[in-house]
Amino acid sequence: MTFSQLASRLDNIAPFHVMELAKMAAALERQGRHIIHMGIGEPDFTAAPLVIEAAAKAMADGKMQYTSATGLPALREAISAHYRRVFGLDIAPGRIVVTAGASAALLLACAALVEKGSEVLMPDPSYPCNRHFVAAFDGQAKMIASGPEQRFQLSDRMVQEHWGEHTRGVLLASPSNPTGTSILHSELAKIIATVRGKGGYSIVDEIYQGLSYEGEPFSALSLGDDIIVINSFSKYFNMTGWRLGWMVLPESLVAPIEKLAQNLFICPSAIAQHAALACFEPASLALYEERRSEFKRRRDYLVPALVELGFKVPVLPDGAFYVYADCSGLLKEGDDADKFVKEALNQAGVSMVSGLDFGPYTAQHYIRLSYATSMENLQEAVRRLGQFLGKS
Structure with missing residues (x-):
């Protein structure tokens, strides 16, 4: 059964590209590829x-x-x-x-x-x-x-x-x-x-x-x-x-x-x-603070590593677990951030998100990277991105 008269408000709601990229990453994993997930914003820690x-x-x-x-x-x-x-x-x-x-x-x-x-x-x-x-x-x-x-x-x-x-x-x-x-x-x-x-x-x-x-x-x-x-x-x-x-x-x-x-x-x-x-409970709160410190440690590693690779991080993120990075200096002529993250996913096995979801102003040149993954994964992601960009 199909519905021919959907509510017009649906015309104002765009697809969630983050989830589409997650599906692409899952398809690659089913093929046996190892993917480092830096796309969806979800802590790698579980409940206390x-x-x-x-x-x-x-x-x-x-x-x-x-x-x-x-x-x-x-x-x-x-x-x-x-x-x-x-x-x-x-x-x-x-x-x-x-x-x-x-x-x-x-x-x-x-x-x-x-x-x-x-x-x-x-x-x-x-x-x-x-x-x-x-x-x-x-x-x-x-x-x-x-x-x-x-x-x-x-x-x-x-x-x-x-x-x-x-x-x-x-x-x-x-x-x-x-x-x-x-x-x-x-x-x-x-x-x-x-x-x-x-x-x-x-x-x-x-x-x-x-x-x-x-x-x-x-x-x-x-x-x-x-x-x-x-x-x-x-x-x-x-x-x-x-x-x-x-x-x-x-x-x-x-x-x-x-x-x-x-x-x-x-x-x-x-x-x-x-x-x-x-x-x-005090024990839970102490654990959350340890994890917050770990997120900060990851940020302090990832931001300078990205800059070294040629990304621009014009504002140091002071919270959450995201880096919003300008990749314009790394794009091939005619490319945009969306194509960049798809190529990085397919060639380097690193899942990131373009600015496309977040509004038109930064869509073409910015990507979001989540550091809600282990330090080992972040280090491997930086290594892979370096190879992808021809810098290592």
Whole structure:
């Protein structure tokens, strides 16, 4: 059976090229090739031992029934305590809504705030699903070209210049996928003040916030209680497939979001929620910090190695586990970054991602490399890329 009348909003949602490249890599592996995966952003670490034990105990104890749509009270309290311990912020547990991953949190935020024809400002480049969440509710993501001079992020000046009649808010990510760069605290404060002054909303994706490597950590929540912050157990807590995240909301948004969550998701995974309580045990937190240090070690190896090969890394990534590198100096005449990563995959067995997914501004000349793999793999990838480029 075929459907001839699909919803027109699908026309505004592009394929996810990252996943297409992953399928190409999988096909090569089925042929017996050894592929080093530096494409998909997924920690090579798994959930902490105490988390796995907590999940097994929850199942053994039969704790698998529906929870509240907003999440287990104990987990909301634990997240609140986490903000107090790490950032010195008092976030009421009642403002925290546990979600089926950060994707569900962003979906709920857009369902509550995006109207047909309204605009949401975001940087180009940015995570592709963010603009598609807006499109899913018939809004328009207004992508603003953001280069290395702006750390690939929006600035307050850019927000003021591009705010138009139909603009309703901004969707930011700090640290960002694909660039690994954060918005400076002072600049973020200006942006939020500008948006507030225009009666708009600020959504800040902080799913990589725990993986920050420079300076003192901070959350956008320190800038006011009218900000919507998204976070996740996937990255810092190494629980990608568990599909668990959370959002911190202004009090006035909690009831509307709860109503949407009840209807769209019923509740997040009960097992994942019970397991996630163990994320905040001292032994788990110590392990996460060790892993964060390992990610920094990998970054500090990979960035200069890429520069040595001829890539340009105009902004040192200060968070997440990505390097956003300019490959323009390595391209053959007429080639672009997409062709470059496909040739590198086929010839060198190194899987990377072009800028194609992240917006048109950097699509032709930038690639994203994930260092969420072992140091041994990174070293081998650099060796293979050196051979591929004729530099070793």
